[in-house]
Amino acid sequence: MNPIVDAAAKVDFAFLIIFVISVAVLALVTGLMLWFLWRYHHTRHPEAENVRESVWLEVMWTLIPTILALGMFWFGWDSFKALQSAPEDALEVRVEGRMWSWAFIYDNGRRSNVLYVPVDTPVKLTMTSTDVLHSFYVPAFRIKRDTVPGMNTYAWFRPEEAGDYDILCAEYCGLKHANMLSVVRVVSDEEFGAWYTGETDTKAADKGKALLEEYGCVSCHSLDGSDGVGPTLKNIYGTTRQVVKADGTEAEVVADKPYLRRALLDPNAEVVKGYQAMMPGYDGVIPEEDLLEMVNWMANQGAMTMPMGRSVAEGEGCLSCHSTDGSEIAGPTFKNLYGSTVAVLRDGVEEQATADEAYLREAILEPEAVISKGYQPIMPPYGHLSEDDLSALVDWLKSLSKAGG
Ligand code: CUA
Numbered sequence: 001m002n003p004i005v006d007a008a009a010k011v012d013f014a015f016l017i018i019f020v021i022s023v024a025v026l027a028l029v030t031g032l033m034l035w036f037l038w039r040y041h042h043t044r045h046p047e048a049e050n051v052r053e054s055v056w057l058e059v060m061w062t063l064i065p066t067i068l069a070l071g072m073f074w075f076g077w078d079s080f081k082a083l084q085s086a087p088e089d090a091l092e093v094r095v096e097g098r099m100w101s102w103a104f105i106y107d108n109g110r111r112s113n114v115l116y117v118p119v120d121t122p123v124k125l126t127m128t129s130t131d132v133l134h135s136f137y138v139p140a141f142r143i144k145r146d147t148v149p150g151m152n153t154y155a156w157f158r159p160e161e162a163g164d165y166d167i168l169c170a171e172y173c174g175l176k177h178a179n180m181l182s183v184v185r186v187v188s189d190e191e192f193g194a195w196y197t198g199e200t201d202t203k204a205a206d207k208g209k210a211l212l213e214e215y216g217c218v219s220c221h222s223l224d225g226s227d228g229v230g231p232t233l234k235n236i237y238g239t240t241r242q243v244v245k246a247d248g249t250e251a252e253v254v255a256d257k258p259y260l261r262r263a264l265l266d267p268n269a270e271v272v273k274g275y276q277a278m279m280p281g282y283d284g285v286i287p288e289e290d291l292l293e294m295v296n297w298m299a300n301q302g303a304m305t306m307p308m309g310r311s312v313a314e315g316e317g318c319l320s321c322h323s324t325d326g327s328e329i330a331g332p333t334f335k336n337l338y339g340s341t342v343a344v345l346r347d348g349v350e351e352q353a354t355a356d357e358a359y360l361r362e363a364i365l366e367p368e369a370v371i372s373k374g375y376q377p378i379m380p381p382y383g384h385l386s387e388d389d390l391s392a393l394v395d396w397l398k399s400l401s402k403a404g405g
Contacts, residue, residue: 010082084154094127095126099173099175099176100173117186119159127145127152128149129147134146134147134169164183220279230279237300238310240253241259250273261291265282308392342354347369361394364390367381
């Protein structure tokens with residue numbers, strides 16, 4: 001076994017050793033108990049007997065448990081050490097836990113809320129938290145490590161196979177603890193390189209569009225905003241649509257990813273008002289991966305028309321606490337926030353503020369200075385945002401409001 005192959009294998013081995021010992025002890029104790037029951041039953045052994053002093057027995061029952069305990073400790077220690085020592089050539093990624101999302105920051109400044117890594121390469125994580133204790137947990141790689149505000153903790157792993165592996169938070173951290181999910185996306189070296197340098201973003205854009213053309217979608221749905229047999233796909237993402245359901249009732253839906261997916265798989269369940277229910281369903285026709293590409297393309301419109309502010313908000317994890325549809329999460333919704341009058345606590349004193357641009361900037365950079373009344377002061381400051389990102393974010397917030405849109 002390679003000395004560092006691998007921490008995960010050593011953890012499994014320690015687990016196996018402890019499991020085998022536990023089963024053996026269980027079998028031994030249960031066996032002895034049954035045998036004693038039988039052997040010393042009063043019909044076979046009517047007279048009780050007092051056994052005194054057996055040096056041999058005393059030595060054994062001291063020695064054997066000591067060896068077992070030390071053995072278990074040794075294998076535990078060995079795997080613990082392996083978990084602690086990342087190889088020198090590991091790819092380093094910074095991890096920030098915060099309520100309630102993970103951010104992964106790479107050496108070139110790239111930020112993501114999915115942990116992209118190349119296959120068969122050791123990855124070293126330097127982790128911290130911007131608010132409370134979280135715990136970075138990837139069961140597949142046998143990693144579970146607290147992230148602590150104000151200090152760094154470390155973990156490393158070497159993914160052997162490409163694929164998605166769940167990331168969870170294993171330390172209760174408030175309301176949306178259970179939603180603090182992400183994935184480690186293990187990809188080939190080339191794919192990782194392309195993602196790392198940002199190439200993928202533009203390519204993915206083209207792929208989704210190519211698929212929409214391939215499946216013939218564009219013959220009814222234009223990409224340039226013109227009207228056709230069906231609604232145009234231009235800037236469709238995030239719009240509010242009036243739809244007629246199969247039973248004839250009307251409803252208002254937001255064209256988010258789940259909607260776009262439904263609209264492709266079972267289009268006649270929700271037909272946009274004013275159009276004919278004539279689109280065939282694509283359930284079982286379009287493979288899942290193509291479906292994802294197409295939906296992502298519509299959501300991003302090739303990363304070109306997706307408001308930059310929205311990608312900032314997604315990357316920074318804003319949306320885990322602030323909704324865009326008016327619903328309450330842990331913070332105020334972004335919908336119609338801009339231009340509204342909000343009751344805030346400034347230095348503990350309540351005042352009325354207008355959510356203008358200056359207010360939004362302050363609330364992002366120094367959230368603790370202006371806490372919206374009725375909310376907990378739990379948002380971390382976002383002073384690390386570049387001016388570009390910040391203004392994109394503020395512009396996007398404006399667009400979510402009647403006053404600004
Ligand atoms: Cu973060 Cu639980």
